[in-house]
Amino acid sequence: MGNLQTRPKLQMSDKERVRDFQRKLYQKAKQEETFRFYVLYDKVRLPHFLRESYKRCKANRGVAGVDGMTFEDVEVYGVDKFLAEIGEELENRTYKPQPVLRVYIAKANDKTRPLGIPVIKDRILQMAVKLVIEPIFEADFEDSSYGFRPCRSAGDAVREIKQKLQEGKGEVFDADLSAYFDTIPHKELLQLIGKRISDKNVLHLIKMWLKAPVMENGRLTGRRKNKLGTPQGGVISPLLANIYLHELDKAVNREEGVFYQCGIKIIRYADDWVLMAKRMSQRALDYLNKLLKKMKLKLNEDKSRMVNAFDESFDFLGHTFRLDDDILGRKFRKYWNVEPSRKSQLKVRDKIREYLRHNGHKPPQDVANDLNTITRGWINYFTIKGVTYPGRAKRDLRYYLRGKLTRYYKRKSQRKCKLYNQGAFKVLVSRYGLIDPSKHALI
Numbered sequence: 001m002g003n004l005q006t007r008p009k010l011q012m013s014d015k016e017r018v019r020d021f022q023r024k025l026y027q028k029a030k031q032e033e034t035f036r037f038y039v040l041y042d043k044v045r046l047p048h049f050l051r052e053s054y055k056r057c058k059a060n061r062g063v064a065g066v067d068g069m070t071f072e073d074v075e076v077y078g079v080d081k082f083l084a085e086i087g088e089e090l091e092n093r094t095y096k097p098q099p100v101l102r103v104y105i106a107k108a109n110d111k112t113r114p115l116g117i118p119v120i121k122d123r124i125l126q127m128a129v130k131l132v133i134e135p136i137f138e139a140d141f142e143d144s145s146y147g148f149r150p151c152r153s154a155g156d157a158v159r160e161i162k163q164k165l166q167e168g169k170g171e172v173f174d175a176d177l178s179a180y181f182d183t184i185p186h187k188e189l190l191q192l193i194g195k196r197i198s199d200k201n202v203l204h205l206i207k208m209w210l211k212a213p214v215m216e217n218g219r220l221t222g223r224r225k226n227k228l229g230t231p232q233g234g235v236i237s238p239l240l241a242n243i244y245l246h247e248l249d250k251a252v253n254r255e256e257g258v259f260y261q262c263g264i265k266i267i268r269y270a271d272d273w274v275l276m277a278k279r280m281s282q283r284a285l286d287y288l289n290k291l292l293k294k295m296k297l298k299l300n301e302d303k304s305r306m307v308n309a310f311d312e313s314f315d316f317l318g319h320t321f322r323l324d325d326d327i328l329g330r331k332f333r334k335y336w337n338v339e340p341s342r343k344s345q346l347k348v349r350d351k352i353r354e355y356l357r358h359n360g361h362k363p364p365q366d367v368a369n370d371l372n373t374i375t376r377g378w379i380n381y382f383t384i385k386g387v388t389y390p391g392r393a394k395r396d397l398r399y400y401l402r403g404k405l406t407r408y409y410k411r412k413s414q415r416k417c418k419l420y421n422q423g424a425f426k427v428l429v430s431r432y433g434l435i436d437p438s439k440h441a442l443i
Contacts, residue, residue, distance in 0.1 A: 014049075014052040014055075015055075018048065018131055021132075022135040025132075025136055026135035026136070026139050029136045029137075029138075029196070030139040036194075036195070036196060036198040037133075037197055037198065038198045040132050040133065040197065040202050041201035041202050044129055045086075045087045045090040045091060045128075047083070047084075050083045050128055052131065053124045053131060054124050057071075057124055058071050062117065062123070062233075063103070063117060064120075065118055065119030065120065065122070066101045066215045067098060069119060069120055074120060082121075083124070086121060086124060095125070096208065097118065097125075097209055097212045098119045098121070098122060098212070099212060099214060099215040100122075100212055100214055100233070100234070102116060102214050102215060102216035115231070115232050116231025116232065116233045118234055118235070123234075123235050126234060126235035127236075129202060129205055130236045133193075133196075133197060133239075134150075136196050137196065138150065140246065141242065141246055142246065144160075144252070144253060144266045144267055145246070145268050147270030147271075148238035154269055154318075154381070155381075157267050157269045157317060158338065158384060158388070159384060159387050161267050161274065162336055164265055164267070165276075165321065165323075165336050169263075169265065170276075170308060170323075171308055172274050172275070172280075172306070172309050173274060173275040173280060173285065173304070173305075173307075174274050174304065174305050174306075174307055174314050175275065176272075176300040176304045177297055177300065178297075178298045180245075181230055181241060182229040183297060183298070184241065185296045186207070186210050186211075186227050186228065186229075187227070188244070188295070189230075190203065190207060190210075192243055192244060193206065206236070206240070209230075209236065210226070210229075213226075238270065244295070245268065247295060248268070248273075248291065248292075248295070252264065253266065258281075258283060258287045259275075259287075262279075263277050263278060264276065264280070264281070265277070269317055274314075275288075309322075310323055315341045318343070318382070319338050319388065320337075320340070320341040321336065322338075323336060337389055338388045338389060339382070339388060339393055340382045344378075345396065345397070348374065348375070348397065349400050352371065352375075352404060355370060355374065360408050367432075367434075368432035368433055371435070372433070372434065375435050375440070376440070378397075379437060394440070395437070397437040398438040401425060402425035405424040405425045405428065406423065406424050
């Protein structure tokens with residue numbers, strides 16, 4: 001493939017044309033920190049932007065919104081026709097988002113998290129706007145922010161935390177914001193976006209999505225009276241959440257500021273973040289409370305806590321960080337152990353148990369393939385070369401998986417299958433390619 005800067009646009013794929021435009025926006029934003037971008041609305045409705053947005057939304061899958069339309073329905077209707085109609089609505093200024101569908105997903109603490117699911121049309125447009133404005137804000141975002149950003153991951157955040165611990169920053173303020181996505185103030189958020197975006201049409205689109213009513217149990221709520229929150233489940237919501245918390249990142253990282261003077265660093269993944277220092281200053285924590293109050297955000301006092309990592313462990317992004325004795329038994333030598341948290345281990349076991357409860361009757365090859373999907377993703381997430389030590393957790397998962405499969409296939413209803421009398425786990429590993437967690441390497 002040739003250089004994007006020299007190749008004619010007609011020879012580029014939709015993805016390449018989008019990336020080429022994003023690169024130009026990023027460079028402009030990086031060079032001029034106060035520049036406000038305009039004439040972006042016309043880019044949103046360009047065919048190659050809409051096509052690329054559709055591809056990405058389809059890849060993300062997701063359930064249908066309030067209209068019940070699925071991606072399969074769009075394919076039957078005709079993708080080009082569907083996207084052309086969206087482009088016409090944008091051109092004629094007749095587009096209006098439909099209500100988001102309120103659904104709930106289970107959390108590890110037996111509570112539920114509300115999600116707002118937009119219809120496919122709204123998802124595509126949100127993705128198109130995200131593709132256009134994201135490079136602008138990426139030029140501004142701090143290096144201490146890792147969540148929902150291109151070329152950054154939870155693993156990068158975990159690696160940074162371990163590095164800070166090795167530097168002696170063992171006093172950790174593990175922060176938790178109360179219902180962050182539901183409490184982002186619209187007025188202040190739009191003002192922050194407006195510092196970089198002057199295109200009124202783009203700002204209007206974002207405002208409409210923020211004000212979109214919520215459909216729950218056949219009842220509509222929200223609308224114009226809604227002044228807070230961006231629904232989790234919306235394509236553009238993670239970017240908006242990062243834009244708002246960027247103010248926190250700036251405050252902590254600002255040279256000559258309170259946090260900087262106290263040697264405090266922040267590592268943030270979306271609304272999960274920690275402050276780390278060799279010695280945490282009460283003056284900085286008092287300032288943090290004032291800052292969050294000014295931003296109209298609130299700490300969850302029950303979940304936020306101060307930890308001396310040299311004396312006790314703490315969890316972040318599903319990992320447990322703990323100072324352990326030297327593996328080789330050398331005196332006065334310790335190391336920072338990073339492994340899957342107890343909660344994370346219980347969560348993957350719950351997935352396995354629920355899967356076997358409802359799908360264990362499937363053919364052995366299907367069972368092996370489905371279980372591999374669960375365990376492979378879990379192992380890959382917690383395996384960060386040179387950073388984590390998931391060996392013990394992988395062995396424990398193997399013991400759990402072996403015991404669970406043995407008990408399942410020894411049930412009365414399964415005794416006729418002589419295959420599993422030989423040992424279900426062993427057979428599934430040797431004949432059907434089931435992953436042995438204790439031997440599985442990072443893929």
